[in-house]
Amino acid sequence: MRIVVLAGGIGGARFLRGLKKAVQGTGVTDITVIGNTGDDIHLFGLKVCPDLDTVMYTLGDGIDEEQGWGRSQETFHVKEELAAYGVGPGWFGLGDRDFATHIVRTQMLSAGYPLSAVTEALCERWQPGVRLIPMSDDRIETHVAITVPEGEPGAGERKAVHFQEYWVRLRASVDAHAVVPVGADRAKPAPGVLDALASADVVLFPPSNPVVSIGTILAVPGIREAIADAGVPVVGLSPIVGDAPVRGMADKVLTAVGVETTAAAVAEHYGSGLLDGWLVDTVDEGSVARVEAAGIRCRAVPLLMTDIDATARMAREALALAEEVRA
Amino acid sequence: MRIVVLAGGIGGARFLRGLKKAVQGTGVTDITVIGNTGDDIHLFGLKVCPDLDTVMYTLGDGIDEEQGWGRSQETFHVKEELAAYGVGPGWFGLGDRDFATHIVRTQMLSAGYPLSAVTEALCERWQPGVRLIPMSDDRIETHVAITVPEGEPGAGERKAVHFQEYWVRLRASVDAHAVVPVGADRAKPAPGVLDALASADVVLFPPSNPVVSIGTILAVPGIREAIADAGVPVVGLSPIVGDAPVRGMADKVLTAVGVETTAAAVAEHYGSGLLDGWLVDTVDEGSVARVEAAGIRCRAVPLLMTDIDATARMAREALALAEEVRA
Numbered sequence: 182m183r184i185v186v187l188a189g190g191i192g193g194a195r196f197l198r199g200l201k202k203a204v205q206g207t208g209v210t211d212i213t214v215i216g217n218t219g220d221d222i223h224l225f226g227l228k229v230c231p232d233l234d235t236v237m238y239t240l241g242d243g244i245d246e247e248q249g250w251g252r253s254q255e256t257f258h259v260k261e262e263l264a265a266y267g268v269g270p271g272w273f274g275l276g277d278r279d280f281a282t283h284i285v286r287t288q289m290l291s292a293g294y295p296l297s298a299v300t301e302a303l304c305e306r307w308q309p310g311v312r313l314i315p316m317s318d319d320r321i322e323t324h325v326a327i328t329v330p331e332g333e334p335g336a337g338e339r340k341a342v343h344f345q346e347y348w349v350r351l352r353a354s355v356d357a358h359a360v361v362p363v364g365a366d367r368a369k370p371a372p373g374v375l376d377a378l379a380s381a382d383v384v385l386f387p388p389s390n391p392v393v394s395i396g397t398i399l400a401v402p403g404i405r406e407a408i409a410d411a412g413v414p415v416v417g418l419s420p421i422v423g424d425a426p427v428r429g430m431a432d433k434v435l436t437a438v439g440v441e442t443t444a445a446a447v448a449e450h451y452g453s454g455l456l457d458g459w460l461v462d463t464v465d466e467g468s469v470a471r472v473e474a475a476g477i478r479c480r481a482v483p484l485l486m487t488d489i490d491a492t493a494r495m496a497r498e499a500l501a502l503a504e505e506v507r508a
Numbered sequence: 509m510r511i512v513v514l515a516g517g518i519g520g521a522r523f524l525r526g527l528k529k530a531v532q533g534t535g536v537t538d539i540t541v542i543g544n545t546g547d548d549i550h551l552f553g554l555k556v557c558p559d560l561d562t563v564m565y566t567l568g569d570g571i572d573e574e575q576g577w578g579r580s581q582e583t584f585h586v587k588e589e590l591a592a593y594g595v596g597p598g599w600f601g602l603g604d605r606d607f608a609t610h611i612v613r614t615q616m617l618s619a620g621y622p623l624s625a626v627t628e629a630l631c632e633r634w635q636p637g638v639r640l641i642p643m644s645d646d647r648i649e650t651h652v653a654i655t656v657p658e659g660e661p662g663a664g665e666r667k668a669v670h671f672q673e674y675w676v677r678l679r680a681s682v683d684a685h686a687v688v689p690v691g692a693d694r695a696k697p698a699p700g701v702l703d704a705l706a707s708a709d710v711v712l713f714p715p716s717n718p719v720v721s722i723g724t725i726l727a728v729p730g731i732r733e734a735i736a737d738a739g740v741p742v743v744g745l746s747p748i749v750g751d752a753p754v755r756g757m758a759d760k761v762l763t764a765v766g767v768e769t770t771a772a773a774v775a776e777h778y779g780s781g782l783l784d785g786w787l788v789d790t791v792d793e794g795s796v797a798r799v800e801a802a803g804i805r806c807r808a809v810p811l812l813m814t815d816i817d818a819t820a821r822m823a824r825e826a827l828a829l830a831e832e833v834r835a
Contacts, residue, residue, distance in 0.1 A: 225611050225612070225615055226611065226614055226615035226618055227611070255585075256583055256585055256604065258582075258583055258585075258603075258604040258605050258608075259586065259604050259605070259607050259608045259611070260608075261605075261608075262604075262605045262607075262608030262609070263608050263611065263612065265608075265633055266608065266609075266612050266630070266633050267632075267633070268612050268615075276585075277583065277585040277586050277589075277604045277607075278585050278586070278588075278589045280586050280589075280604075280607065280611075281585075281586045281587075281588075281589030281590050281592075281593065282589070282593075284552050284553065284554070284586070284590065284607075285552070285590065285593050285595050287553055288552055288553035288595075291553055303593070305594075306592055306593050306594070
């Protein structure tokens, strides 16, 4: 059995760790991960791919476990020095070990390798145990239309900022009016993405951000269609538990795209044209009927990724729901 | 009084520290340093300028004192990670704090700033107390023709390697047949270099490598002529003491250009057309007559830069010799 997973950063990476454990000895031949690159950013002349790296570091045992992103045993001397040179931004936390990844990536990109080839090369070291492919080799950057907060130049005016500026610098604390994956309309899926979907037996949406992670992947022309055309079960896990994001600030960007922050509304947002099955947390059992009414098979199971075993149980539930849909 | 100094790395930087101390309260209005860039190298997609940085870090109190190059309180996590990715070369020791300098420099160069403007910007932070100008904004790389050592592919054949490969990886342990500042013939002095020389009252050659440091600076068309045309005293300090380099491996590159490793031979190599005065160490007092016979005024004084005070005394001797020449 071949599984394709669409993944953002922390939530996607942790789910994948559970999925790997869940499928041990089950005859799953491979897991292909289509990674979000909409949150990629150029910093200090280097190409930084936070979501790809979070998946790679998490599955390769190099992640800062507590934080969920960045490298374990990290130091911040490069960042300190950049600040001493007055070179910003200072709000993005790049550690010394992490810098090495961006240096290698940037050097390979400058030499002409596409991001998919670079990612494969980086994974040679990390051995994540999955095939990690960026959603596209083309540059796509998620921008967020905000109202400039009080105390900043142009306060009260609307402007577009890079997703990372909205997410990391502003902590999603200002109104977001729109979320736009700039460049997505002209982008092509990276080599391997459509083939993986065409030969998939199951497609999973982990509890990643439905707007800026999975939504951005689905915005690359051809990917949504390839999932629908695959004719295999597509099952997702709600990132919203008890009407709030399990982590992160998904509520802010859901509001920006006019979706309420509930497990059921997110399922409806994906829609029955895309989604066959949906897992909600047991606290959201009351929303099962609403999701099923939308034509999406739904089960309520514990959805907190408190440890790898709990996460593996979630992954097994998702795969069981997929088999139920298939039958 | 305006002093212009041609400087390589460690020897030049340490001499400059002594010179700064020597001229305190003497009416010297400025010291301009023309820095060697022939040992610059591109590593990991970043532009590294070892000699400029050694001068900047030494005069800005950021140097690793013991080593003489690189940053104090340095860590090597980026380098460790690059090695884990299999990305080399591993023989060049870039620390985390040092990496930040190369990242800022590379970003500014990519944005279109010339190296001289970048160096000025970096010095804004370090406040070296001198004006540091690279010899040229054009790319010049010193290459060394060597015989490939036993045990390496092509052993016994001749090939050209980057100076840093010869110096750092091979520790100058193989025969060097020629030293070529590639690109120097088409290079122009950086903005400010010729003006500084034209308005100089004294030009000093610190005890830097006469071939790959000062020799490379002199290879930039226009610089040697500007020194001669300035019509002011030009005084050098011998880097050779007791027929051996005080530090480094200057003997190897002197042999490559057909110059014996003696204080007198180096003076003759510069020649009386360029050099007016020459300081040799007291142990080389016997060579004073030979240097003076070559038309270069010569004095024997202690030339070991054991500490800043000793170095300041050397600088005072050089300035005194310049005044003697002028009179």
